[in-house]
Structure formats: structure tokens, C-alpha cells
Amino acid sequence: MRRGKRKSVRNEPYQIPTATESCEAFFSLEQNKEYIISKFHHTEDIKFRRMTIQNIACILAYLDPLVDEDKLQKTIMKPLMEKNKLDIEDTVTSKEYRRSKNLQEAVSGLTKGFVVLFIEGYQHFYLLEAFSANSRAVSEPINEQVVRGSHEGFVENIMQNLQMLRRRIENPNLVIRFFQVGKTTDTKLAIIYLQHLVNPDLIQEVEKRITSIQTDSIQTPGYVEEFIEDSPFSPFPQMLSTERPDRLTAHVIEGRIGLLMEGSPSTLVMPVTFFAFYQSPEDYNSRWYIGSILRLIRVASFIFALGLPSLYIATVSFHSEVLPAELILNIKSSLENVPFPPLLEALIMQIILELLREAAIRLPGPIAQTIGIVGGLVIGTAIVEANLVSNMMIIVVALTAISSFAVPSYEMSMSIRLLGFPLMLLSASFGFIGLVFGLSIILIHLCGLETFGTPYFSPLAPFRFNELKDSIIRLPRWLLGNRPTDVHAQYRKQEWRSRGWKKNEND
Amino acid sequence: MTKTRYLSIICSISLLFLTSCWDQELLKESKLIYGAGFDYENENEIRTTFVVRNLGVPVSQGGVYSNRVLSVAGSSPRDTRIKMDRIISKQVTASKNQLLLLGDEVAKHDIDHMFDILYRDPKSPLDARIGIVEGRAEDIFNLDHIGDTLITEFTTNLIKGAENKTEAPRMTVEKAFRYSHDIGQDYAFPYISYNEEVGAPEINGIALFHQSNFTGEVLPPFDATLLLLMADAKRKKASIVENIGEQHDQGFLTQTVTINIQNAKSDIKYSFQNGNVSKAVVHLEVRGNIEEYPQDHLFKESQVKDIADELSKKLTERGNNLLAKLQEANCDFLGIGRDLNAYHHEAWHPKQWDKEYSKLNLEAKVKVKISETGIIK
Numbered sequence: 114m115r116r117g118k119r120k121s122v123r124n125e126p127y128q129i130p131t132a133t134e135s136c137e138a139f140f141s142l143e144q145n146k147e148y149i150i151s152k153f154h155h156t157e158d159i160k161f162r163r164m165t166i167q168n169i170a171c172i173l174a175y176l177d178p179l180v181d182e183d184k185l186q187k188t189i190m191k192p193l194m195e196k197n198k199l200d201i202e203d204t205v206t207s208k209e210y211r212r213s214k215n216l217q218e219a220v221s222g223l224t225k226g227f228v229v230l231f232i233e234g235y236q237h238f239y240l241l242e243a244f245s246a247n248s249r250a251v252s253e254p255i256n257e258q259v260v261r262g263s264h265e266g267f268v269e270n271i272m273q274n275l276q277m278l279r280r281r282i283e284n285p286n287l288v289i290r291f292f293q294v295g296k297t298t299d300t301k302l303a304i305i306y307l308q309h310l311v312n313p314d315l316i317q318e319v320e321k322r323i324t325s326i327q328t329d330s331i332q333t334p335g336y337v338e339e340f341i342e343d344s345p346f347s348p349f350p351q352m353l354s355t356e357r358p359d360r361l362t363a364h365v366i367e368g369r370i371g372l373l374m375e376g377s378p379s380t381l382v383m384p385v386t387f388f389a390f391y392q393s394p395e396d397y398n399s400r401w402y403i404g405s406i407l408r409l410i411r412v413a414s415f416i417f418a419l420g421l422p423s424l425y426i427a428t429v430s431f432h433s434e435v436l437p438a439e440l441i442l443n444i445k446s447s448l449e450n451v452p453f454p455p456l457l458e459a460l461i462m463q464i465i466l467e468l469l470r471e472a473a474i475r476l477p478g479p480i481a482q483t484i485g486i487v488g489g490l491v492i493g494t495a496i497v498e499a500n501l502v503s504n505m506m507i508i509v510v511a512l513t514a515i516s517s518f519a520v521p522s523y524e525m526s527m528s529i530r531l532l533g534f535p536l537m538l539l540s541a542s543f544g545f546i547g548l549v550f551g552l553s554i555i556l557i558h559l560c561g562l563e564t565f566g567t568p569y570f571s572p573l574a575p576f577r578f579n580e581l582k583d584s585i586i587r588l589p590r591w592l593l594g595n596r597p598t599d600v601h602a603q604y605r606k607q608e609w610r611s612r613g614w615k616k617n618e619n620d
Numbered sequence: 621m622t623k624t625r626y627l628s629i630i631c632s633i634s635l636l637f638l639t640s641c642w643d644q645e646l647l648k649e650s651k652l653i654y655g656a657g658f659d660y661e662n663e664n665e666i667r668t669t670f671v672v673r674n675l676g677v678p679v680s681q682g683g684v685y686s687n688r689v690l691s692v693a694g695s696s697p698r699d700t701r702i703k704m705d706r707i708i709s710k711q712v713t714a715s716k717n718q719l720l721l722l723g724d725e726v727a728k729h730d731i732d733h734m735f736d737i738l739y740r741d742p743k744s745p746l747d748a749r750i751g752i753v754e755g756r757a758e759d760i761f762n763l764d765h766i767g768d769t770l771i772t773e774f775t776t777n778l779i780k781g782a783e784n785k786t787e788a789p790r791m792t793v794e795k796a797f798r799y800s801h802d803i804g805q806d807y808a809f810p811y812i813s814y815n816e817e818v819g820a821p822e823i824n825g826i827a828l829f830h831q832s833n834f835t836g837e838v839l840p841p842f843d844a845t846l847l848l849l850m851a852d853a854k855r856k857k858a859s860i861v862e863n864i865g866e867q868h869d870q871g872f873l874t875q876t877v878t879i880n881i882q883n884a885k886s887d888i889k890y891s892f893q894n895g896n897v898s899k900a901v902v903h904l905e906v907r908g909n910i911e912e913y914p915q916d917h918l919f920k921e922s923q924v925k926d927i928a929d930e931l932s933k934k935l936t937e938r939g940n941n942l943l944a945k946l947q948e949a950n951c952d953f954l955g956i957g958r959d960l961n962a963y964h965h966e967a968w969h970p971k972q973w974d975k976e977y978s979k980l981n982l983e984a985k986v987k988v989k990i991s992e993t994g995i996i997k
Contacts (some may be wrong), residue, residue, distance in 0.1 A: 432648040433744050434715035441652065441716055442685060446675045448648040455646070544643070 120169040127356035128296035128329065129216050129221065136216040142172050142233045145216065149174055149229075152220045159223070164190070167199050170233040174219075179226035180309070181245035187239050190230055201230065201239050209242035224299070248273055249498045254356035254378065254522055259395040263359045267378040271301055274380070277358040278305060282365065286310070292323050298330040301375040302337065305361075310368050312601040318565055319370050319383065332380050343564050348532055350390070350524040351564040353382040359394045368602025371495060384565035386572075386599055388584040391415070396587050410519065412585060417516035418529045419555075422463070423540035423548050425509045431544030447504040456541035460501050462510040463534070465492060470514075503556075571599035631851045645711070653714045654687065655772035657757030658697065658734050660725035666734070667693045668700035671719075671772050672708060687770050689761050692743045697737045715743040718776045720750045720793070721757035721812070727827065727834035732800055733861035738793050746794040749779045752814035752827040752834060766820045775821055779810050782823040786858035786881075788847050789826065800832040803970050804957025806950075811838050828951035837949035843942045846935065849884040850902050850984065851954050858884070859911065864930045874915050877927055882991060888956065890964060897967045899981040900956055904939065909992035919997040924990050931988040939984030948977050956980070 124130060131511035139145050146161060153159050157501045162173040174190065188207040196204045202212075207228075212234045213219070219229045226244030257266075267274045275289060286309055292302040304319060322341040331337060334354060342351045355361055358379045361371045364382040372381040382389070391411045396404035428435060429448065436444060451458060469488035473481040515535065520526040532555065539547035562569035572580035580597050582588040591612050595605045669691045675683070690707065694700035705712050720738075722731065738744040753760055766774045787940035788810035792989040799807040808826040815822040826844045828837045839847060845858055856880040879896035884891065884906045910918065910927070917923045946953055960968040969976065 327970070429647040430644050433650065433713070434745070436716075438716050438718055440652075441647070442673065442675070445647055445650075445652065446683065446685075454644075474750050571869065 115563070124296055129224075129299050130217060138214045138216045138219070138231075138236050138238055140234055140236055142170055142231055145219075145231045145238070146172060146174070148216055149223070153223075153287070154215075162312045163538065164193065166193055166197055166232075169199065172231045173228055174223065174231065175228040175243065176223050176226070178273075179224075179245060179510075180228060180243045181226075184243040184245070185228060187527050189230075189243060192331065199232065205239075205241055207241040207243060208359075209240075211240040212237055213240065214238065221299075243381075246270060246272060251277075257357050257360070257521065259393065259398070261398045262394050263357070265358050266356045267358060267380060269374075269376050271303060271373050272373040274358070274378075275303060275305070278362060278371070280357060280363070281362045287365075290320070290480070294323065294326050295328055298332070300331040302331070302375045305365060305371045305373065307365060307368070310366075310602050310604060311370060312368065315370065315384070315565055315600070316606070319372075323372075331374065331429055332376075334372065334374050334377055334381050337374065344562060347558065347562060348528045349559070349562065349569070350522070350528060351383075351385070351562070351569065353385040353389050353522065354379045354524060355382065356380070357394060363394065363397075364389070366607075367383055367596050368600045384567040384600060386584070387559060387570050388572075390520065390522040392584075393464065393477035393521040397590070401587055401589045405588070408584075408586055411475055411521070414516035415529060418513050418520070418526070419532060420536065420548065420552065421513045422459045422509055422518070423504070423536040423551070426459055426537055427540035427544045427548050430541060444505050445515075451501040451503045452500070454541070455506070456537060458506045458512065459537055460534075462496075462502055462506055463513075463530075463537075466510060466514050467494075469529075567599045567601070570598070622791055634958070634987075645713070649710055650713045651708055651710045652779055653712060653717050654770075655719040655721070655761060655775070656714070656717055657721040657723070657753070657761050658726050659723040659756045659758050660729070661693045665693050665695055666697065666700065666726065667758065668697055668704070670701075670704050670712075671761055672712070685770065687764060687772065689764060691758055697734055701737070713743075714738075715740075715745055717745045717748045719772050719779075720748055720836075721753050721760055721775070722750070722779075722809075723753050723756045723758070724827070724834060724836075725756075727752050727809075727829075728836065730832050731779065731796070731829075732832040735796065739797050744793065747792045749776055749782060750791055750793065750796055750809050751775065751779055751812045752809045753821075754824065760812065760821050761815065763821070767827065775812065778812070778821065778823055780908050782810055784856045784857045786845050786853070787823060787826075788844060789848060789851075789853060790855070792830065795813045801968065802958065803831075803973055804952065804959075804961050804968075805955040806830050806952045808839070808844075808951065808953060828949045828953065829954075830948065830950045835949035835951055837945060837951070839942060839945065843938065843945075846883075846904075846939055846986075847946075847953060849881065849906060850886045850904050850939065852884070852886045854881060855883050860908070860931075861912075861933070862931055862934050864927065876910035876912070877910060877931070879931065879988070879990065880911045880978050881906050881908045889957060890960070890967075892964070892967055895966055896969075896976065897956075897960060897964065897980065899983070902939065902943070902954065902982070902984045904935075904984065904986045905989070907989045907991050910990060910994060913993075916997070918993040926994065928988045928990045932986055933984035935988060936984055939986050943982045943984055947980065950974065950978050956982075 136148070139148065150159065158177045160175055160177045164171050164173065175185070184207070189205055192204045192206055198204050201209060211222070217527060219238060219240065222240040226242070227240045228243045230239040230241060232238070248268045251265055251268055253264040254266035260576060265277060267277065279287065284307065286307050287305065289303050289305050289309045292304070293299050294302050304323070306316060314373050319341070323337070326337070326340045327335070328340070338346060338352050338354070344351065353364070361380050361382060364385070365371050369384065372383065374380070391408060396407060429444065433441060434519045453461070465488070469484060473484040473488075476484060493507055497504055497507060513530070517526045517530045520529065536548060537550045539551040543550070559570045560574040568575060571577065572584055577598065579595070583593050583597065591608060596602050596607045598605065624985070652673045654673045659667040659669070661667040661891045672688045672690065674686045674688055679748070690704055692700040692703045692705050701712070701714075720754040722734070760775065761771055763771050765771055779788060783790045789808055791807060791809050792944060796807070799805050806829055808828045810823055811825045811827040812821050813824040823841060824910055825838045828835045828839065842861070845860060848854065849858060859878055861876055861878045862882065863875050864877050884904060887903045889901045889903060890897050913927070957973045961970070
């Protein structure tokens with residue numbers, strides 16, 4: 114650790130100048146133009162359009178790729194030319210309008226899609242919004258598909274995303290706070306929450322952590338996640354990443370905070386518990402029995418994905434006596450001609466599996482299928498016939514992979530598979546004892562983990578029986594009267610007497 | 621500080637890979653014993669027969685399982701085991717042993733001495749079935765297979781089948797240990813003999829034990845069922861076939877009735893004299909349905925009642941005979957000693973129980989009720 118006074122952080126020349134650096138605008142058009150051009154280092158996509166209003170020369174400056182031509186024509190140029198007045202505020206129909214004499218503001222405005230209007234002889238200039246907001250069409254996120262329910266997914270445009278959320282929660286208490294993060298990219302971040310519901314300390318904490326980010330760029334929400342999460346060395350994801358507006362909305366209404374980023378359809382939810390990763394919006398769309406069973410299956414999948422290979426390794430290399438007599442023959446006969454110890458066998462299969470997954474994930478659909486066939490069928494059968502890996506190990510590894518894919522969250526599924534490897538090592542060197550120690554360490558870690566001051570493993574640790582009904586299973590909505598307590602929302606009640614009609618009917 | 625941290629990280633990582641596998645017992649490196657038999661060899665030696673499972677070609681590739689039967693003589697079971705390990709490839713494990721057979725000669729000696737090897741090892745199979753063989757256990761294992769079934773599976777399932785039909789008590793290694801150290805409770809193992817006619821082993825009743833020795837007394841399967849009912853040990857099914865005498869006889873094959881016991885309740889009542897137990901009466905009440913009765917007069921209530929009364933009488937008679945046999949063998953199968961210990965402690969003299977038991981006035985009272993007659997009357 115280096116002690117002593119820390120150097121104050123100053124922006125490097127390639128980064129965006131801080132707001133304190135300012136430059137008074139000039140009275141002459143040419144000087145202003147010169148200044149802008151030099152600030153943009155003679156970039157070639159900056160455009161200047163000369164025009165004359167009331168016989169005074171004016172210049173419209175804008176960055177061509179950022180400006181919507183239609184908006185520029187309809188809201189700025191046409192009104193100016195037709196009315197021919199210098200009363201800019203009443204003439205221009207652009208939706209955002211600012212007046213300034215700090216040229217630094219003009220420079221940063223240009224990078225955000227504003228048009229700057231300089232007028233000869235005036236020090237003041239005008240910033241007029243003409244941002245081109247093209248984005249791709251809204252479509253269903255590929256990694257969070259549901260059978261029933263909303264098929265809407267976030268897009269890369271933050272405004273459109275916020276619009277989706279505003280449409281879902283039509284409430285004046287829905288607050289959006291913007292942050293500009295990244296000294297080079299100046300990326301727009303937004304947090305969204307319900308005022309008067311969210312714990313104010315939580316808002317403060319999130320704001321504090323976001324404002325303390327000092328970096329060149331934020332390119333994906335993953336950057337933000339790594340900057341603001343509590344335990345960066347934990348294998349478990351501590352923020353839920355989702356591309357589904359309905360999922361984000363549900364969490365916001367439970368009193369959590371959503372984080373959106375310009376340029377990315379993934380959003381983050383904080384703080385979340387472990388079980389949030391095992392919930393899917395679909396659970397609430399089907400009958401509650403089905404939802405509950407699906408959740409139980411997912412919890413089982415967690416255990417399988419985590420422990421199955423190590424359990425198998427420990428059993429066949431240390432404790433074969435726990436196998437029933439009928440089963441032991443099958444397992445033993447498949448193991449008989451395999452030259453490797455079980456650990457190596459499992460590693461071979463796991464690595465082949467991860468390779469196949471990694472290879473197939475970025476390939477276009479039809480080729481990915483070929484990889485699936487080559488990998489799954491050809492390698493699978495050939496490797497058994499060549500006696501490199503036993504049948505049982507293939508079954509175990511396949512079951513593990515399938516279980517890990519049953520997790521609705523991609524990050525969690527990866528974390529679990531990764532955690533399987535140290536467990537495999539432990540059970541290969543210490544048997545069941547090693548496995549139990551490994552699982553205990555994971556459990557201890559889960560119980561001790563906190564995100565934004567809330568316990569990660571709630572409602573199991575601390576144990577809250579009443580909240581199991583919306584985490585491990587899902588009871589009907591009208592039985593879920595209270596919000597989960599882990600986020601410390603200001604109001605707990607979320608459902609009153611929705612089935613009150615039932616009682617009235619009987620009277 | 622950073623140096624020690626790096627060192628500790630490097631150490632812990634290398635430790636993980638250096639541990640090797642000192643106590644590993646790979647399943648594929650082991651040979652499984654599927655059955656073991658003990659026989660009397662001479663004054664100081666025992667002959668142990670091991671059945672080792674061969675797994676040459678995996679079953680998925682068209683291989684079949686086969687047994688290798690080895691017989692070794694030595695001064696103790698462990699000695700024979702070590703000798704056997706010398707003539708077998710890979711490491712032998714007995715943890716999946718399914719069946720232990722004892723020749724009747726060797727069973728008359730203390731079985732605790734033979735089973736010590738099982739009780740001492742935490743990995744030994746606690747649910748292995750034990751059977752007593754008429755003659756030598758070696759001969760049964762040397763049959764190798766009965767039809768397509770290997771002898772170990774065949775015999776194990778033979779015993780399990782008898783257990784389910786309440787013809788033999790469910791005796792495992794674990795229970796044998798418990799009962800052989802219990803003064804107030806004796807036990808019995810299924811008795812297996814070779815049936816020349818079909819060329820296969822069969823269950824031929826139960827072999828009564830006292831403490832840890834075979835008494836030489838064997839109860840036939842029918843009596844075994846009745847005894848087990850008295851001991852409240854009915855399993856899935858229990859059938860009783862009884863000859864109910866001449867007044868029912870009206871032609872070919874009409875002398876018998878078969879009832880299937882639905883439930884049985886047994887209760888032992890004691891009488892005391894001078895601080896000693898003088899009399900014990902086993903009240904057995906069974907409720908059953910008629911499974912076979914070729915004469916078809918069962919629409920009459922009285923007929924059904926007659927059969928029940930007749931059966932009660934016959935079974936009481938049989939019960940008394942078999943209790944006499946038990947006493948003769950000094951086998952306290954019903955756990956009367958333990959009952960006394962628990963409920964009538966002042967009458968419990970553990971040191972004299974051996975003598976007291978055989979002098980005890982033991983009596984059986986069986987009451988049969990018939991609840992159903994099948995789907996025809």
C-alpha cells in the first residue's frame with residue numbers, strides 16, 4: 114500500500130475537458146468557428162452552414178452523423194429562414210434550447226447531437242437539440258425468452274428504454290437520474306427507482322458509488338457492475354442483468370434500483386438476492402403450481418450443476434460402497450477400460466463441453482447446429498467407444514450442463530459451472546469430506562455476502578419463513594401481501610384485498 | 621508482507637496438486653466380492669469360498685457378468701481373505717457383498733468368530749443377507765448359476781423372497797450382530813438346502829440360533845410363518861395352508877383351506893410366581909381372507925365361522941408344538957427375555973435366563989378371524 118497524499122486526478126489531454134475549464138465566446142463568427150474547429154482537431158464530419166437572418170450572418174455548426182436531418186430542417190432551419198427573426202427562442206421549434214457564452218459548452222453540446230447557432234456580433238450562442246435517435250426495432254431478448262408474457266426487450270437507445278419503463282409504471286414518483294460517466298466517452302447512465310418507496314440510504318449509496326467512477330470509458334454495464342459491486346472477488350454475480358422491461362419493472366416495484374446505460378440493452382438491478390437469479394417473469398404468467406414446480410426444479414438444477422460431477426468423482430474414487438449393488442455393476446463395467454482417473458475424465462468432458470459451448474455461441478444458427486451434432490453425437494459416442502471417457506461420466510457431465518442451462522440468468526449459470534471445478538478437485542483429493550468442505554465454504558460465502566447492505570442469501574440467511582413463498586416457490590399473487598424485506602423498502606404492503614369480492618359474494 | 625502472501629498462495633495451490641490420492645480407492649481398480657461362504661475345514665481351519673464378480677467386457681458392449689468362485693482354507697476369515705487376494709488381480713473389496721452362507725457344521729460353532737471381520741470394518745455391508753446351508757456352503761456357490769441367473773443373485777433373491785412371504789426373518793449382518801450379543805433375544809436365519817429334483821437351492825425353513833450358535837433345530841417354512849406372526853413380524857404377505865379335517869372332506873383336494881393373513885396381532889401375557897416368570901401365553905389374533913377353499917359353501921355365515929374355529933384350533937396346536945421346539949432348542953426367538961427385562965424387571969435374571977427359558981411354561985393361543993372370502997362366495 115502506498116501511503117501519503119494522493120495525487121489529485123486531472124483529465125488527460127485526450128479526455129473530455131472538465132466543466133471548470135471554460136472559454137468565453139468571441140464576438141466574431143470566424144473566431145468562434147476557428148475555436149470550434151481547433152477544439153475538434155479539424156475533424157471532417159463537423160459541418161458549418163452559413164445563413165443570413167435580418168441581414169446578420171449566422172452559422173449553424175453541428176456534427177453531421179449525430180444530427181437528424183429531418184429535425185434540423187423542420188425545427189431549426191425552416192423556422193429561422195421563414196420567419197427571418199433573431200428572436201431565437203420564439204422562432205425555433207427545437208425541443209431543447211439553451212443559451213450560453215461558454216464555448217466549452219458548445220463543444221460538449223456538439224458531441225451530444227446539438228446544433229450550435231452563432232450570430233455575428235453577439236457573444237451569446239444557442240444550443241438547439243436535433244439529435245438523431247435511430248435505434249433498432251424492439252425485439253425479444255434471445256437469452257431471456259419466455260413462452261407466455263411480454264416479448265418486449267430493451268434496445269440500445271436509453272431514451273426508448275426509459276420510455277418502455279415509463280409506460281409500464283405511469284407514476285410521477287418514478288424518478289430517473291442521469292449520470293455522465295467516462296472521461297473519454299462521457300456515457301450516459303440512468304438509474305430508475307420509485308421515490309418514497311426505495312430506501313433513501315440505498316439511493317444515496319448507489320449515487321455515491323456511481324459518481325465515484327473515474328475511468329476513460331464505460332462500454333457495457335459490466336464495467337459499471339465491476340466498479341460498484343461490493344465483493345469483486347466473489348464468484349457470484351451481485352447484480353441482476355436483464356434485457357426485459359417487465360423484469361426490471363417488477364424489481365423496481367419491489368423497491369430496487371434499475372440502472373440503464375446508453376448503448377446497451379442490458380440493464381442492471383440492484384440490490385438483488387441469490388434467488389432473484391432463479392426467477393423468471395414467466396413464473397407469474399402460469400398457474401402458481403406450475404410456477405412453484407418450475408422454481409423448485411431450478412433450485413434442484415443449482416444443486417446438480419454445482420455438485421453432480423464432484424459427487425460422482427468422490428463416489429467412484431473413494432466411497433464406492435455407497436452405491437447400491439445393482440448400480441455398482443453398471444458403473445464399474447463402464448469404468449473398467451478407461452485409462453484415466455475420474456478427475457481427469459471429468460475435466461476432459463467438461464473442457465470439451467465448454468469448448469463446444471464457446472464455439473457454438475458466436476456462430477450463426479445453422480453452423481451452430483452442426484457443431485452441436487459433431488460435438489454432441491460424434492464426439493460423445495466416439496469418446497466412449499475409444500474408452501477415453503466412461504458412459505457414466507458422459508451422463509453426469511451432460512446432466513450438469515443441462516442443469517446449468519436451466520438457470521434463467523446467464524451469469525449465474527456460468528458462475529455455477531465455474532464453481533464446479535474447485536469442487537471437483539476437492540472431491541478428487543479428499544472424497545466426500547473435501548466435497549462437504551467445499552460446499553460449506555460456498556455456503557458460508559453465500560451467507561456472508563452482502564450487496565448494497567442487503568443480505569445476498571435472503572430469505573435463507575437470515576431465515577425468513579414468510580418470504581420463502583416468493584423465492585423458493587411461488588404462491589398465488591394474492592397471498593404475497595408484503596414486499597421482500599431484504600431491500601428495506603419504505604412501505605412493505607404490496608397487496609391488500611384483491612380477492613375481497615369472494616367474501617362479499619358469500620354474504 | 622506481499623512476499624508472504626504470494627508464498628502462501630503458491631503453497632496452497634501446489635498443495636492442492638501435491639496431495640496425490642493417498643487414500644483413494646478407485647472403483648475401477650477394485651474387484652467386488654458378491655458372496656462369501658464359510659465351511660468347517662478341521663479343528664483349527666476354516667474354508668472360505670469367495671464369489672468374485674468378473675467384468676471383462678462392458679455390458680454396454682455386449683459383455684455378460686460372470687462369477688469366479690474361489691475357495692481358500694485358512695486359520696481365520698481374514699487369513700483366507702488375504703490368501704485369496706494373492707490369487708486375484710486388483711484389490712478385493714467386500715463392501716458390496718450381498719450374501720453370506722454358512723455351512724451347518726460351521727454354524728454350530730460360534731458365528732461371532734467368523735463375522736468379526738465384518739463387524740470391525742466400517743465399510744462392510746450391513747445389509748448382506750445371511751443363510752445357513754444344509755451341508756456345505758461351498759457346494760451352493762459351486763453351482764455357479766441357476767438357469768441364466770448367477771448363484772449369488774439367485775440365492776440372495778431366494779432369501780429376500782422368503783422374507784417377503786413371511787417365511788424367513790429379515791436377518792442382515794447388522795441384526796445378527798445386535799441379536800447375538802443380546803441375552804434376552806435369539807434369532808434364526810433362513811435355512812437353505814439343495815433340492816436335487818430341480819437342481820437348485822431352496823428355502824427349507826429357518827435355522828434356530830441360541831446366542832451365537834446354531835442349535836441344529838430347523839423349523840419348516842409353515843411353522844416359520846406362524847412363529848414370525850407371533851413375533852409381530854409379518855411382512856408383505858403371509859399365507860397359511862391348513863388341513864381342516866374330515867368333516868369338510870367331500871372329494872379330491874378338498875381337505876385344505878388357505879388363508880392369506882391381512883393383519884396379525886400378537887401379545888404375550890406373563891404369570892409370575894416367587895419373583896420368577898412361571899407362565900407365558902402368546903395370544904395371536906390373525907385376520908385373513910380365504911384364498912382357496914374348493915367346497916364353496918361360504919355364503920353361509922356359519923360355515924365361515926366353522927372354518928375360522930377349526931383353523932384356530934389347528935393353529936393353536938401347531939403353535940404349541942413349535943414353541944416346544946423353540947424351548948428344546950433354547951432359542952428365545954420371541955424375545956421374552958427382553959420383554960421381562962423391560963416390563964417385568966424384577967423377574968429378569970439374565971444369568972439364569974438360559975435355564976429358566978427352557979423350563980418356562982410357554983403356551984400359544986391362536987384366534988383366526990376371516991374377513992373376506994375372495995370375489996366368490
